Amino acid sequence: MVERSIIRIKDLSKIYPMGDFEVVALDKVxxxxxxxxxxxxxxxxGSGKSTIMNMIGCLDRPTNGExxxxxxxxxxxxxxxxxxIRNKQIGFVFQTFxxxxxxxxxxxVTLPLHYDRQLLRTDKEIEDLAAATLESVGLADRMHHLPHELSGGQRQRxxxxRALVNDPLILLADEPTGNLDSKSGMEIMDLLAELHDRGRTIIxxxxxxxxxxxxxxKIKFxxxxxxxxxxxxxKNKDKENKK
Ligand SMILES: Nc1ncnc2c1ncn2[C@@H]1O[C@H](COP(=O)(O)OP(=O)(O)OP(=O)(O)O)[C@@H](O)[C@H]1O
Ligand SMILES: [Mg+2]
Known part of the structure; x- marks a missing residue:
């Protein structure tokens, strides 16, 4: 199988000017x-993790590089x-949901679908797609709950x-388990691992x-x-064995 790169980053830098100083948040990555x-x-x-995620997610632009x-x-x-690009090709998950x-x-979950008007979906199609996506993360019986009526792990689901409903090219998650107890955190990790097994690209x-x-x-900054x-x-061997 030929591996296809969907992200190519070359000599990417992000420099924040701070008065007389500058902060080099990313240095030719x-x-x-x-x-x-x-x-x-x-x-x-402070090593640049969120900064690189913001670049990958098109939330911010690099100072230099490709x-x-x-x-x-x-x-x-x-x-x-x-x-x-952000609306159509990137799904974001944050520590604080x-x-x-x-x-x-x-x-x-329907919100991102309303941005993408070119697809001209009917309200029913939007509702059905959102319901199917919630079902796929194990929340079929919680669709009409408000966030405060859900546990932390359910909110993250x-x-x-919401991040997946547009079928993005990549799923970005910045400390998705950071606000969860260890049991809910492991459940979220099981879900991400399952999405990966189904072929989703995740950072x-x-x-x-x-x-x-x-x-x-693992990439360490x-x-x-x-x-x-x-x-x-x-992990790679586990995935091969499952095929
Ligand atoms: N908007 C900004 N203006 C100025 N400096 C910034 C800005 N955002 C980030 N920085 C600086 O860039 C560096 C990298 O920050 P970043 O948020 O990427 O770190 P991080 O690895 O995500 O840290 P943490 O683990 O604490 O979330 C830090 O020194 C930070 O102070
Ligand atoms: Mg950070």
Whole structure:
């Protein structure tokens, strides 16, 4: 099988001017991610993990360097084009879930579908797609609950369903288990591992070694550059055996 890279990052830098100083958050970082990989991004606080996620997710633009998402030269696009890519091709999951609090689980999941008007879906199609996505993350019986009527793990499942409903090229998760107790955290990791088994490309930030063990590759950042980049052979072998 020929591995196809869907992310190609070359000499990417992000520099924040701070008065007389500048903060080099990313310092000429280069790496590629293949379709179907599950990458854990690790490293100490301030090492650039969230900054690289924001670049990959088209939330922010690099100061220098190249970023290709599929065939698209992201670092050359303007703000409107970036927003379009973000809505259609990137699914985000955050540590704090970021759900709309007065809006039911299913309404939270339908939101991204309303942005994508080109597809001209009917309300019924939108509702059905959101319901099927919630079902696929194990929340068939919680669709009409508000976020405060759900446990932390269930809220994160809603956020994952919202991230997946557009069938994005990549799923980005910045410390998805950071606000969860260890049992709910493991359940979320089981769900991400299952999505990976089904072929989803995932990039996740975590501080925890045991969480990173679920990924097929670990990239460690230090001071804005990549210090280590290793395949997780055990996880890759597990995946081969399941085929
Ligand atoms: N908007 C900003 N303006 C100025 N400096 C910033 C900005 N965002 C991040 N930085 C700096 O860039 C560096 C990398 O930050 P980043 O948020 O990527 O770290 P991180 O690895 O995600 O840390 P943590 O584990 O604490 O979340 C830090 O030194 C931070 O202070
Ligand atoms: Mg961070």
């Amino acid at each position: 280069s790496f590629e991610v293949n379709k179907g990989e599950f990458v854990a991004i690790m490293g100490p606080s 970023y290709y998402l599929g065939d698209q030269p992201v670092s050359k696009l303007d703000k409107v084009e970036l927003a379009d 970021n759900l709309l609090s007065r809006t039911s689980a299913i309404e939270n 809603v956020a994952i369903a 996740m930030v975590t501080h925890e070694e045991y969480i990173a063990e679920n990924a097929s590759r 230090f001071d804005g550059h990549i210090e280590q980049d290793n395949k997780n052979h055990k």
